[in-house]
Amino acid sequence: KAGVTQTPRYLIKTRGQQVTLSCSPISGHRSVSWYQQTPGQGLQFLFEYFSETQRNKGNFPGRFSGRQFSNSRSEMNVSTLELGDSALYLCASSGGTEGYEQYFGPGTRLTVT
Amino acid sequence: GENVEQHPSTLSVQEGDSAVIKCTYSDSASNYFPWYKQELGKGPQLIIDIRSNVGEKKDQRIAVTLNKTAKHFSLHITETQPEDSAVYFCAAKGAGGTSYGKLTFGQGTILTVHP
Numbered sequence: 001k002a003g004v005t006q007t008p009r010y011l012i013k014t015r016g017q018q019v020t021l022s023c024s025p026i027s028g029h030r031s032v033s034w035y036q037q038t039p040g041q042g043l044q045f046l047f048e049y050f051s052e053t054q055r056n057k058g059n060f061p062g063r064f065s066g067r068q069f070s071n072s073r074s075e076m077n078v079s080t081l082e083l084g085d086s087a088l089y090l091c092a093s094s095g096g097t098e099g100y101e102q103y104f105g106p107g108t109r110l111t112v113t
Numbered sequence: 114g115e116n117v118e119q120h121p122s123t124l125s126v127q128e129g130d131s132a133v134i135k136c137t138y139s140d141s142a143s144n145y146f147p148w149y150k151q152e153l154g155k156g157p158q159l160i161i162d163i164r165s166n167v168g169e170k171k172d173q174r175i176a177v178t179l180n181k182t183a184k185h186f187s188l189h190i191t192e193t194q195p196e197d198s199a200v201y202f203c204a205a206k207g208a209g210g211t212s213y214g215k216l217t218f219g220q221g222t223i224l225t226v227h228p
Contacts (some may be wrong), residue, residue: 004156033216043157043202043218058213090156099214100145100164100206104156 001026004093004107012111021108025072025093034066037088049074086112088092098103115140115212117205119219127227132193134201134222137185142209146186157202184211193226
């Protein structure tokens, strides 16, 4: 089975711009979670989608949003980028309905200048 | 919300020695505790996990123990090898309140295994 894929792998944006990141989960997985990883804050939960519905949300500002499509692929969007948004953005997919056993993709490295 | 503390932040061992990483969690309702290994340039890889109704789980050289009363869990790696060198993260999944369904991670342990 193919693993979780994320595109693009690297991205450089300017402060104030917006960005969209994409995640394709493992085939058959309906839950997709997004995380932000930084050296200072570690791995922080952004949100989780299950069957096209946001099931859970972390403590991030409204500039961070996401969605999930009927084929379980997910996108996250960050509007009005700030320097502090520079991070590795990871998505993880999970089978079943409870979201256990999350399998991560390689991440998208976002740099905001 | 849930808070997960992980220790030590760095761990250096000789090849063949054992390594132990410990985590404590704050939400007694948490019911799932995975461990991840992250190598440079890669996403975290699930290496072992345990649910709250189990006290110990083993998979070859890796084992995890859970003490629900004390709210702590540990990762044990025996017969370490240089390829075990990586950053290890523990996590806890909330089962109630504001932590429900969310995976909260520890700050990570940099494990270095010297040949």
